[in-house]
Amino acid sequence: MTLQELRRTGVRPVERVAYLLGAVLFASGLVHLVVLVVSGTTWEGPLSYRKAMTFGLSFGLTLATLAWVTSFLRMNDRWRxxxxxxFTAVSVVETTLVTMQAWRGVxxxxxxxxxxxxxxxxxxxAGGGVIILTVLGFTVAALRTSSGLAPSMLLALRFGLFVLLVSLGxxxxxxxxxxxxxxxxxxELAYTTAGGLKPVHAVAMHAILVVPALAWLLRFTTWTERRKTRVIGxxxxGYALVVAATWLVFG
Incomplete structure (x- = not known):
């Protein structure tokens, strides 16, 4: 696909790269799922291939999702x-480092x-710090966006980005x-203690996909925008309650 074709379809070059690398990372996660099953090694502990699997799947999905949801935001192209x-570069680096250490057995x-x-x-x-700063930047852009978006989608984007920040926190x-x-x-206690918050981290992380995706699907209904916004609200x-409940149980 040429640059001109990308412009006509509305997909920016930086988004195309993010989608491509997101797919690569997700595929890496699937490969390590197969390795984990075939090898018969443990699913638990810091030496498991499960870490390479979960990082590949999570970063791949989150990278593609962030590229999609932020494409709706009105912001300076240089900042975007x-x-x-x-975020794309750090996603690749984080997944690569975790995968490398898994294969090194450490x-x-x-x-x-x-x-x-x-x-x-x-x-x-340090990569985690960069990720927080990038998501914070997109969240500020979402808060500053006040026109050009349906209220239901704007609410979904703001909520998803805010909860993603909670997950990163x-x-x-x-x-x-x-x-x-x-x-x-x-x-050993470090791995056990830190791992206790994984469910909260995981549940909060994917609000950025679930809620905006629902807002996008509601575009194909005949409901009024007011009703769509109430549904998204x-x-x-409900999602916030699920995150809170997960924290109470596992936090």
Whole structure:
């Protein structure tokens, strides 16, 4: 597809790259699912291929989703390219580092056994910080967008991005707590404690797909925009309750 064709279809070059690499990361996750099943190795613990699988699937899906939902936002093209480009690059780096450590047979996070492993762990933590900044940038853009979007879709985008920030905040807490424990000589406790918040992290992460996708599907109904917005508001409230309940159970 040429650049002119991309422009006619409304798909920006940076979004096309994000979709392509998102598909590659998702495929990597599927490959590691097969490896995990065929090898018969453990699904638990920091050395499992499950980490390579979940990072590939989650980052692949989230990258493609973010490219799609942010395409609705009115923002400066340079800022869009910078934010989405940074998120894309970090998604690839994070997944690659986790996958590399899985194949090396060593933990990817909270691993300070060697200088190389320490560098990997710190790069993963730094990558998390970049991800938070990029999503924060898109959230600000969504809050500043006040025209050109149906109210139901605008509400869905704002809610999805806000809950994604909550998910990333939970991830930051997991990393901070794990690093503290690992540096304190309790690496096993670090993996156990940090892992306890995974359900909250996962549930909150995918609101950015679920709620905007529903708002997009509602476009094909004959409902009034007011009714669509009420439905999205109710779904958002329900999703928030699910996240809160998950926190109460696993937090």
């Amino acid at each position: 390219n910078l934010l989405l480009g940074a 933990p990817s996070h909270f691993n300070f056994e060697t200088g190389f492993d320490t560098a990997v762990s710190m790069m993963l933590a 939970v991830g930051a807490l997991m990393i901070a707590d794990g690093v503290r424990l690992a540096r304190g000589g309790q690496p 109710a779904v958002a409230a």
